[in-house]
Each structure stands twice: as C-alpha cells, then as structure tokens.
Amino acid sequence: MPSREEIIEEAGAWLEENLDPNLSLVEWRSRLVDGGWGSPRWPKEYWGRGYTTEETNVVTSLFIRKGAVPAASAGSRNLAAETILACGTDDQKKRFLRGILTGEDFWCQLFSEPGSGSDLAGLTTKAEFKDGKWVINGQKVWNTSAHHADWGILVARTNWDVPKHQGISYFLINMHQPGVEVRPLRQMNDHASFNEVFLTDAIVEPENLVGAEGEGWAVAKTTLSYERGGFGTVSDIECEVEKKGRLYDEYDEEMREANEPYVWYPQRQGRVDLAVPRAQATGTIKDGAVRQEVARLISMKRGAELAARAAKAKVRSGSNEIVSAGSIGKLASSFVARQGAKVHTMISGADSLLKGEDSAEQGVIAEILVSVPAISIAGGTDEIQKNIISERVLGMPKEMRADTGPFRDIKRN
Amino acid sequence: MELTEDQIQFGEVVERFMADKSPPTVVRKLMATEEGYDPAVWKQLCEEVGLAGTHIPEEYGGFGFSDVELAIAAAAMGKHLFCGPFFSSAVMAGCAILEGGTDENKEALLPGIAAGTTIATLVLDSLDKVEEVGQKVTADGDVLSGQVPIVIDAHIADTLIVITADGNGYALFSIDKGADGVSVRLRESIDETRKTCEVTFTNAKANRIGSLDIVGLNRLWDRLVTFLTNEMIGGAKHLLETTVEFTKMRFQFGRPIGSFQGLKHRCADLLMELELAKASAEYAALCYVKGTGEPYVASMAKNLAGDAYTNIAIAGVQLRGGLGFTWEEDTHLWFKRAKGSEVLLGTPHYHRERMMTIIEEAS
C-alpha cells in the first residue's frame, strides 16, 4: 500500500507532466483516465489503481488544489459505472467504463414507471428475446437526464410467471434508436430535468444484459445502494491555481449547458450555506426564533455529515453497513432540506415568493421553496427509507405482503 | 469515530464493569438511598479499573488518557445509569482543577480524585448558562458567601470546588464540605439516579486554588457538556434498542406491534436523530482533544443529543403503553435521566442560542 506521501508524489509528478490548460476537455479527461487517475478507487485493469477510499481522497484533494478538472461523474453515469463495475462482464466494463469517465457518454436511469415507483419490483415494461435480440416495450417515467443521455440502465420484466422479484432483468440500452422516445416533463419548480420515456420495440443487444436473465433485481439493488450512499459528501478544499485556458472554458461550458437542467440541485438541499449570511443581511439574526431554527439547521446538517463520515469509516474497516448508512443519510438529507426551506421562509418572509434577477438571491430563495420537495421523493421516498431502516437496521417485522405468488396474478395499477 | 484497539478494549472493560455492577435492580436500590451510590463499588471502580483517573495526567496520579476515552466511559455509564460520583468528582471537579488550578494545587488535589479516595464536586452557581456562572456565590478575599440551588453529589463530597467572578475572569477555590459556614441540603429531584443538593456558604473561608479567564471557563463548560452529551448518547441508544425489542415481542391485533408502520417509522426517525447526535458527540470529544473543529461543537452536540434523548424517552414510554407509565417497569429510569441531562449545563434551546453567538462572533 502506498503511503500518503508516495501518492502525492506520484500524482503530483503526473499532473506536472500532463495537466495542460490548452487541452480540450475530452483530451484532458482521456489522459486522466488512461493514466489511471480518473477513478483511482477502481481496479487497475479498468482505468483505476485499486486504491482504498482513503487513498482516493488523497488524490482527489490534491487534484482539487492543483485545479485538475475531474473525470465526469455527475448524475446517473456514476450509478451506471458502479453497477457495471460490480455486476457487469469483463467485456461490458471494457466497453463502457472509459466513456463514462471521459464524459463522452451520458447515462440515465430507466427504473421508475407510471405504475411502479416505490414498488420498483412491480414494473411491467416487457423484455422479450426475439431473433437473437432483446425487444423492449413499455413506459418509464421521472427519468433524469434521459433527454440528453446516450445510454440508459434499464430494468424490465422477462418472466411473468414467477414471483415479482424473480422475473426482472437488467439491461444497458442505447438511447439513440427509433424505439426510444423521450419527452421532457415540466416540474413544479419550472425546470425540466426529468422525462418520460416510451419504449416501443426498442432493441438491446444480448451482450448488454447485466447479470443473468431473471436476476436483475440484485443488480438493481446494487444501483440503489450507490444512489443512496452518495448523500452527505462534502468538500471544502480550495483550488490554488488560476483556472484559465481552453480546458477550463470547456469545463465551465459543460457545467453551464449540460448541467443547465440541474441548476436547482443545490436548492433542493435547502441551501444551508445561505442561512447565516441571509439572516445577517436581513437583520433577522436578531430574532430569537430565527436564531433557534438556524442553529438547529446547522446542527442537523453538520450532524448528518459527521454521521455519514462515521458510517463510511465503518464500511471501510470491513463491516457491512452500506445500506443502512445510505438510508439514514438520505432520510437526514430530507430533514435538513425541509429545515432549510423553513429557515429561508422565516428569514425572507414575503420576499421569498419573488423570482427573477431583482428578487432575494436572484430567485434562489424562491427556488429553494419549490425544489426541496424533490429530495424526499427522488432516489426512494422518505417512507421507503424508513421502512428500510426499521426492517434492516432495527430488525422490526416486515409489512404483511399482498404481492406474493406469480406476478401475473398480483393486483396492480 | 474510528477508535484504536486500545480504546475499543478500554470501552469493553468499562462496559463489562457497568453491566455487572449497575443493573436496573441495583440502580433502583441506590436511588432509594440517601447517599445514592455504593462506596464498595466506587472503590472497586477506582482501584481495579482506575476509571476516576482516566483523563488525569500521570504526574497527578491518573492515566493521562484523552477525553475520547472519557467519552467512551461516559457512554457506558449513561447506558447503565451508573450511580456514583464519577461525573461530579472525576469530571466536573477534576476538569475544573485541570483547566484552572495552579500546578501546586493540582498536585495537592488531583491524586485523591484520580484514586477515588477523595470525592469532590464542582459548585457551579449556574447549571443553565455559562454566562451566568459566578453570580450567586461571591468571594471577599477568600471568604465565600451565597447559595447555589443545584450541586451534584455535594452530600457525599469531601471537597467542594467553587468558581466565583473575579475581575474580568473567575477565581477557583476549594473548601472542605465540613468547613465552618458550609451547609449542604439534599434535594428531591425527578432523577434520583443523580443526587442533587443545595449548597449555602455563609462567610466560609476557602483556599484559592487558581483562576480561569472567560475562554477557560467556556472551555471547561464545553468539556463538561461534551462528557454529559456522550453519557446521554449511551443512554439514548440503549433505550431505543430496548424499546424496539419490546415492539417485536408485544402482540396486538394478532401481530407484533413493531409491524405497524406508524411505530416503525417513528423508530426509524429516532434512529436517524440519534445517529446525528452520536456522531456529533463523539466529534466534540475528538475536537476537544485535538483543539480543532468549529468553536460551537459542544453546543451543537448537546442540543442534538438533548432533543434526541428526550424524544427517545417519550417514545420509550409511549410504545410500552400502560406498562411504560408504571414505576415497576424500568423505562422511567432512563426517561428521568434523559430529562435531567437535557436541562443540566444548558437546555437544547440555550445551546442553539449559544451556537449563534459563537457563529456571529466568528464572522
């Protein structure tokens, strides 16, 4: 195992030689990924270095300080990558992982359906094997990024005569084909980051089935654990160099354009960072009731970060608590976000209604209020997290089930 | 908090001792006595485990461990509602002397406290707000006067450590409980697992043993708060666990009550609340040791833990139904400790206000 100093020395030397602000974004990321620095936690044979999380953090901090643009990781592509890494074939890893890290391929998650969200395993999108290919028919919904995705991770039913969890298979689907139609959906906060996706005789090549036929539920659970595990991460490291050149221009452009539908994401977490500055600017910091709620907000936010960190430390040292840690962290982030919305309402009063350039924080405060409701729904609702925590962590008895037996016979929407 | 092998072992030793010596039957017996503790067990704890010297440097007869070990011990004591003068003597008085005593007085006072042969306590004339410390007891030279409504374990203490206002800072005194002009009256409290007394000084001659500036007093307060908070976490965690176990065994409507979603979700919420408080409490201890972290960590941890423990205690009674409201059932012992800990050294409300003051000063 390399020491901290050895990692810094090796990564530092590599950066010295390779980081060039005049490269294009894809050129730079190709170097980064081929050099094994795009995701050092991954195994050596798949563009990584086999580092532990801790060792990877050393690299991440150094790269932030040196102004190195990171590998692409935002959104569903991360879920796809981790799932392929954990459950995919060698061939799938070789074909997909690099394009994810370089940012050349954008991914989306095609899980939820109009008839099944929380009850994901109740899905009815159909996959049939015909003439050597999988043919997909059905509808997906609430699919973030689907409108500019190149690939999707998809769950579909391949067997209707077995209990519901046993008839599901997991696919990697090319979004650029006639059988895939994506329609953006307008959200209550007036952005459109999620979509509905219609699948009509859409094709998946046989080599893009992940795991065996009928064993997709276990693969889907892997995806979900990464979705929930991603909450509560923070970085307060600052960059030491001036970010100037083509690389940074293209990166900014990516952030602006590709991420345009997601500008509201920080707002859905309640913008805890704005609480004290806003309370000071408005003078409400003198209001005892506001002070109580701001302090409560900061305590909850920091407590959630510390709990997430403690949970990760445990997972590192070998215990199997990733699921519980993820669900507790996700539930906490909902509580924090709602408290954030409450605090900003107290601080801004009637002004919190106004949108536009001349409103409180250029509309950001208003956007908090109408974005926070997403966080307790997306990625598994609060109620589902509480079911998971009570059953898997606290060991409380499971709900009585009304959905056993062959899927064909179960009541559904 | 990532613990070292030694720290884990230390925790196991304390946990074993507490589980063995402080089961609910013993807690009930001791809380009904006037002394409120078992001198033989206290002696064993100090001689065999050496616990009272955990955080006291070796030069003063202790082990010189850090406040992380102190926090570990706190959690075990809180879990088992340990009845004994650990908090009052080793922590409150011990830390006050460590933070403010002169070297000479540390040498004189700490070895007895570390060995458990001297029981001391700290007379804090406000257990509500650090800003109000030093207002009820006044010192004229080294002669003390004034009345303090709540002093933990004063009735069994040999020595009282007293903090009074002194110019811009504070003076630290020690005085024998039996000295002229000192009177101690045991008070009735809802939490009989932690005995409280009223202490009155009437022209009582004390020894000046040191000083604290405002920063020092706040550091001491934070240190005591951090210990108490970790003690609360131990109790809260245990109470949530026993409550959840109860819901798995109790049947109504032909099924365990723990299968009702209303109760499952309530327990999940409580676990989340507990996890945030626990991580913060452990972090506060670590920050004290390293001298790092946000300046408000202790207040942050105490306000989270105060709410979490009380909420868990309320659910602990509620989820047991009528049984939970009986004297016979043990839940009320933790309920009362939760209430007692919530209000000692500052309510959650106070600590949130204190956080804001600290944040404003820093910005």
Ligand SMILES: Cc1cc2nc3c(=O)[nH]c(=O)nc-3n(C[C@H](O)[C@H](O)[C@H](O)COP(=O)(O)OP(=O)(O)OC[C@H]3O[C@@H](n4cnc5c(N)ncnc54)[C@H](O)[C@@H]3O)c2cc1C
């Ligand atoms: C912003 C956003 C982005 C999203 N992005 C994606 C994406 O990229 N890909 C994707 O596949 N999906 C995505 N989703 C969908 C999301 O995962 C689902 O909306 C969610 O799982 C809930 O499913 P549902 O909408 O069908 O609601 P339902 O499952 O119908 O739930 C309705 C209500 O019933 C409650 N409920 C359901 N079951 C239970 C139970 N057993 N016990 C107690 N209460 C219960 C729920 O908590 C909820 O309050 C996104 C959603 C949002 C809001």
